Amino acid sequence: MFPVWHQQPSDRSNSLSLDLFLFSAFFLDQDQFENLDKHSQWGIDFLERYAKFVKERLEIEQTYAKQLRSLVKKYCPKRSKDDEPRFTSCLSFYSILNELNDYSGQREVVAEEMGHKVYGELMRYSQDLKAERKHHLQEGRKTQQYLDQCWKHMDNSKKKFERECKEAEKSQLIYERLDNDINATKSEVEKAKSQLYLRQHMAEESKNEYAAQLQNFNSEQWKHFNVAIPQIFKNLQDMDERRTVKLGEMYRSFAEVERRVIPIISKCLEGMVTAAKNVDEHRDSGIVVESFKSGFEPPGDFPFEDFSQNIQRTGSDGAIGTPKTEGGKADPKHAVGRTKNKLWLFGKKPKVNNTPVPWLVPCRAL
Amino acid sequence: MFPVWHQQPSDRSNSLSLDLFLFSAFFLDQDQFENLDKHSQWGIDFLERYAKFVKERLEIEQTYAKQLRSLVKKYCPKRSKDDEPRFTSCLSFYSILNELNDYSGQREVVAEEMGHKVYGELMRYSQDLKAERKHHLQEGRKTQQYLDQCWKHMDNSKKKFERECKEAEKSQLIYERLDNDINATKSEVEKAKSQLYLRQHMAEESKNEYAAQLQNFNSEQWKHFNVAIPQIFKNLQDMDERRTVKLGEMYRSFAEVERRVIPIISKCLEGMVTAAKNVDEHRDSGIVVESFKSGFEPPGDFPFEDFSQNIQRTGSDGAIGTPKTEGGKADPKHAVGRTKNKLWLFGKKPKVNNTPVPWLVPCRAL
Numbered sequence: 151m152f153p154v155w156h157q158q159p160s161d162r163s164n165s166l167s168l169d170l171f172l173f174s175a176f177f178l179d180q181d182q183f184e185n186l187d188k189h190s191q192w193g194i195d196f197l198e199r200y201a202k203f204v205k206e207r208l209e210i211e212q213t214y215a216k217q218l219r220s221l222v223k224k225y226c227p228k229r230s231k232d233d234e235p236r237f238t239s240c241l242s243f244y245s246i247l248n249e250l251n252d253y254s255g256q257r258e259v260v261a262e263e264m265g266h267k268v269y270g271e272l273m274r275y276s277q278d279l280k281a282e283r284k285h286h287l288q289e290g291r292k293t294q295q296y297l298d299q300c301w302k303h304m305d306n307s308k309k310k311f312e313r314e315c316k317e318a319e320k321s322q323l324i325y326e327r328l329d330n331d332i333n334a335t336k337s338e339v340e341k342a343k344s345q346l347y348l349r350q351h352m353a354e355e356s357k358n359e360y361a362a363q364l365q366n367f368n369s370e371q372w373k374h375f376n377v378a379i380p381q382i383f384k385n386l387q388d389m390d391e392r393r394t395v396k397l398g399e400m401y402r403s404f405a406e407v408e409r410r411v412i413p414i415i416s417k418c419l420e421g422m423v424t425a426a427k428n429v430d431e432h433r434d435s436g437i438v439v440e441s442f443k444s445g446f447e448p449p450g451d452f453p454f455e456d457f458s459q460n461i462q463r464t465g466s467d468g469a470i471g472t473p474k475t476e477g478g479k480a481d482p483k484h485a486v487g488r489t490k491n492k493l494w495l496f497g498k499k500p501k502v503n504n505t506p507v508p509w510l511v512p513c514r515a516l
Numbered sequence: 517m518f519p520v521w522h523q524q525p526s527d528r529s530n531s532l533s534l535d536l537f538l539f540s541a542f543f544l545d546q547d548q549f550e551n552l553d554k555h556s557q558w559g560i561d562f563l564e565r566y567a568k569f570v571k572e573r574l575e576i577e578q579t580y581a582k583q584l585r586s587l588v589k590k591y592c593p594k595r596s597k598d599d600e601p602r603f604t605s606c607l608s609f610y611s612i613l614n615e616l617n618d619y620s621g622q623r624e625v626v627a628e629e630m631g632h633k634v635y636g637e638l639m640r641y642s643q644d645l646k647a648e649r650k651h652h653l654q655e656g657r658k659t660q661q662y663l664d665q666c667w668k669h670m671d672n673s674k675k676k677f678e679r680e681c682k683e684a685e686k687s688q689l690i691y692e693r694l695d696n697d698i699n700a701t702k703s704e705v706e707k708a709k710s711q712l713y714l715r716q717h718m719a720e721e722s723k724n725e726y727a728a729q730l731q732n733f734n735s736e737q738w739k740h741f742n743v744a745i746p747q748i749f750k751n752l753q754d755m756d757e758r759r760t761v762k763l764g765e766m767y768r769s770f771a772e773v774e775r776r777v778i779p780i781i782s783k784c785l786e787g788m789v790t791a792a793k794n795v796d797e798h799r800d801s802g803i804v805v806e807s808f809k810s811g812f813e814p815p816g817d818f819p820f821e822d823f824s825q826n827i828q829r830t831g832s833d834g835a836i837g838t839p840k841t842e843g844g845k846a847d848p849k850h851a852v853g854r855t856k857n858k859l860w861l862f863g864k865k866p867k868v869n870n871t872p873v874p875w876l877v878p879c880r881a882l
Binding site for chain 2: 182186224238319322364372392394395397402408409416420423432435442444456460
């Protein structure tokens, strides 16, 4: 994760070898690069993590939409509408299924847009970001390597200068010894003197070389810390800020994708409420009436079948007289006119609007 | 399904036995009951089918909410907030997760309310409806059975009447034969006459019984078709209308449950947009600055290390003189004062608001 990196300034009053000090300076530089290396990588990882989150979110949305679609399909009427009764309770249910279908269409839109406008965009951006980061870090390394090289040249020339000075000192001691030696030959003294001049010359040359290298290094070091590195850090900062801006935009897009469908979702739900209000129990009763009504009347009274017609009156008390109910022959028409009450199964013909329709209608004329 | 039931009136001008006619009358009645039996069962089935639809709908919603909750949990920060960097891009993402959590809470509310206010209500209502339907159909059957019984009694008495009349006719013939037979004894004639009177009397009795039964039956039949059956049909109609009304209410409830959460869902999405707007790239750069800043300055110029100090001047041409760069002893403090440019890694101390903060700040005083 993210180390909160603080360093305490070390105590400079102690003697430090320049080499050690140099190392720590480069160490600092290296550390900073490492920090920014890590931070910029973290930035990309975070962006990709957010992209993954969006991907999982849209997959949840897709599943949701798919399940809703299946549900609608399962409950939709299978047969042609002509076979179906026209009950308002049925028609309203099918309207509701229609609205639910549109509703799931909107959820699909949300999933699609999350896919293109957020996830797709983030993944594309992430690739660009990786390439840019790689480029900046490479620039940093190149700069560092160049400075290292300058330092190496400078250090080599310094070491050479040191060696040459030592040689010159040695030559000096040899010459002085011979110069003060009464037993030494002039030839020996002259040789020693030549050698000394040579060594002093070589020391001088290497001093100049070292001086030049040092000047060059110091100049390059100044440019490194004051121009090159700040520029690279600035580039990394710009890149990081753009990443942050992008994240903010993508967060917004993610929410807007869903906000945009809310009015349409509301319309779907309103449609369902309208369908619910269209359920009309009286109308549906009327349909039952229409479906079931018949032309039949209720049977009239059964007539009396007088089997005693053939029995002769013999004048006895037990006269077979008129039965206590109405007589008359058996009537196949079965007393159509007898009962005034023609009410059968259904009431009045159903009107088009909300008048209550009882399940009793006058029979049709035979 | 639903047969559209039409019957053509049959031709009554043909002679039909009363029995056949009677059967068809009861057949009609039976048919109507069967239709209403089927229709009311269909009504209950339709209601339960809608309830099943609601159940499946709410299960989809539960799954959706659960998946969203899991998603939030997966991406929530695991460690304590103190370990986390305070980048606005991170904080905003966590705000968004919070809003998504509330969002899934709302979807859970939708599922719960669908469960209680719609599905639970429908299943409870369905039980009541089944009981009520059973009761009405039983009433119908009882009424029918009662009428059947009356008819049976009437028919039995009619058959008895017919039998008695036949017996009376037989007796009549026997008597007339004996009366006209010169060889018959008076005793035989008297016996036959007594038998005749007896039979006539019995026929008369059974005629009266039949007449009474017929009257009763006709009266009960009238009541059956004009009072009892219409009442039962009315009860079934009321029940069916109430069912339809209930369905309409449940359709509405189903939609309202979801409509109610829309404002809260909108608030969640607005919260996400607000979080998105709070992403501040400059602030985040400031945090990078704060995290990484060090007290170190860039190293100053490296001093010239003059190894030629110990070399004596001998008056030669190759005099080791002052090098072409600045001299001076090695300074452990490494020329703090040398470079005026104190810029290191970070710029000015970041302000609290939106002023652009470059990743370069003045070093802290050593």
